[in-house]
Amino acid sequence: MNLNKVLILLILIISFIWLVVPFTMAILWSLVDPSEPWTVDKIFPPVMSFYRWNYMWENSNLKEALLNSYILAPTTALFCLILSIPTSYAFGRLNFYGKEIAKLLTLLPIVLPPFVTSIYFSSILFEIGFQYWKFGNVLIAHVVLFIPFSIRIMTVCFEQVKQDVIDAARDLSASKIEVFKTAYFPSLKSGVFASILIVFILSIEEFAIAFIIGAPDFITIPTILYSALGQDFVRPNAAVISLILVFPNVILMIFLERVLRSANPALISGK
Amino acid sequence: MYSLEVRNIKMKYDNFTALSDVSLKVKKGEFVTLLGPSGCGKTTLLKIISGFITPSNGNVFINNEDVTKTPPETRDTAMCFQSYALFPHLSVLQNLSFGLIQRKVDTKKRSQILEEVVAQLELTTELEKLPNQLSGGQQQRVALGRALVMRPEVILFDEPLSNLDALLRESVRIEIKRIVKLFNLTAIYVTHDQHEALSLSDRIALLHEGSIIQIDDSETIYTSPKNKFVANFLGSSNIISAKLIKKGNKKNEWIFQSEIGKLVVYSEEVSVKPDVHISWRSEKVTFNKSSDNKIKGKIENIFFLGSHYEVFVKVNKEIVKINVSNKHLLNKEITFFLDKRDLKILED
Secondary structure: OOHHHHHHHHHHHHHHHHHHHHHHHHHHHHOEOOOOOOOOOOOOOOOEOOHHHHHHHHHOOHHHHHHHHHHHHHHHHHHHHHHHHHHHHHHHHOOOOOHHHHHHHOOHHHHOOHHHHHHHHHHHHHHOOOOOOHHHHHHHHHHHHHHHHHHHHHHHHHHHOOHHHHHHHHHOOOOHHHHHHHHHHHHHHHHHHHHHHHHHHHHHHOOHHHHHHHOOOOOOHHHHHHHHOOOOOOHHHHHHHHHHHHHHHHHHHHHHHHHHHHOOHHHHHOO | OEEEEEEEEEEEEOOEEEEEEEEEEEEOOOEEEEEOOOOOOHHHHHHHHHOOOOOOEEEEEEOOEEOOOOOHHHOOEEEEOOOOOOOOOOOHHHHHHHHHHHOOOOHHHHHHHHHHHHHHOOOHHHOOOOHHHOOHHHHHHHHHHHHHOOOOOEEEEEOOOOOOOHHHHHHHHHHHHHHHHHOOOEEEEEEOOHHHHHHHOOEEEEEEOOEEEEEEOHHHHHHOOOOHHHHHHOOOEEEEEEEEEEEOOOOOEEEEEEOOEEEEEEOOOOOOOOEEEEEEEHHHEEOOOOOOEEEEEEEEEEEEOOOOEEEEEEEOOEEEEEEEOOHHHOOOEEEEEEOHHHOEEEOO
16 A cells, blocks of 8 residues: 555545544434433434424524524625725735735734634723624624635735736726726636635634623524533533534535636636 | 837836837838847837836827827727737637627627638637637637737737747747738737747847847848847857958958958948958858858867758867758868858947
């Protein structure tokens, strides 16, 4: 067996342990019926039902959290994308003094630990009288925290736009809008989707800011998940919430992956 | 009237001068090549003509109209890019009609123009394909077609053959010449390839360090290079220093003493400097004894190049390069002759 095969096998084993085992365990735990506990001597739960799913849906703030999370995450993704475009354009297409330093500075929010950012944000937002609009506060904080990802992705996309293609469009009398549509957009399309996907996932899974700034009035899925993991830890309930958190992300990833495949690099580069 | 006139163009980037006082006049239907080594300013000049760069000084006229400050969108030029710059997500037909749609040409006229160009470029079967489904030669033809449909006053080519392999390069070169003549287009063609320049152009402008060194028709620029740079850049030349001895007995004849012996040179100049450089093309040697200059030397190296042998001959202390077709002439020593009209006195 050569080294390549060994490495592939190793990756497969790690992926299995890393992804398949926790997923399977979460699914199984979420189906454990309270009438018969799942003990260590049994490979599978002795009795399986959707009792936990029903219970969590009826007896927790899950509905409200789902609504909040699924409004917050796409809004954050959209704001990050829109706000990142001018900066990314400057980084990707323009030459100016101190560009590399500016690029590094935009990454700062990623470097700071989320709890530090959260506490700083809560104090500053309360200071300026924003304490009552919890959704807005969490949204602003999420946008600031995740915009570096959008900037990074969109900068690379802007860098990939070929100057010759822009010049060709201009040479053929295209208006500014048409130049954007024809020369820029095909290269930016994959970046737009990638940025939305990444920021959406980061925002929907974010806990520290949502908890420190939003709680107790504004709850998201991770807020409930963390409380389910806290003092009243019930493993099957936690499994239900974690699956609710993960499934839409997986579906979204599959959907965007298909969209991104249609915007393949070969098509963009023309080679 | 000139289709294109470039008047005293200067282009400076901080401390670097890309073009210094370049002037050029191009007649309607003329094919002019801007030839020169990398960094000589030829692409900068092309971008100034197309409107992508505004010169630091000087003016560009198209059909006698000053277009120096006119943006490329409204300038009556069309460019064929080195990378083809086709829109990758648009089909061949959409690429070809892009410019016409932008200029809001009505549908009937648009299809008429497209039909003609598509037929001339033999693209009828490729119209629905995307650029990445075409070969390099086909992509180049689409790029040419996209420029042609605009019916520009001046068509600009930025090293359009440099991404093609040798065989394809030849066929596309023939195609470009045919199409440009067919549509009677004024063409400015940028290249660093002397073969492309010599075969395509009505005139060649040779650029060096931001200036046009010589502008002439292909034959003149090749046979009568103005200076050492032109002689070296175009074709294979021997350049030797020589001292003037006297004026010859016949009209326009000058006699020089050089490293390879006494040389009789034909020149119509009224006066000649005492110290000069004389150049002659490697292929201009003859073995006809009636020629004016007899040179004898020792063969140092022979390289077979297919159509001929490239022979390095030591004449006194000087090594000269000659092209010989007949293998039987290649012994240890060789005697060859140079016609006085094939020897050129260089300006510097």
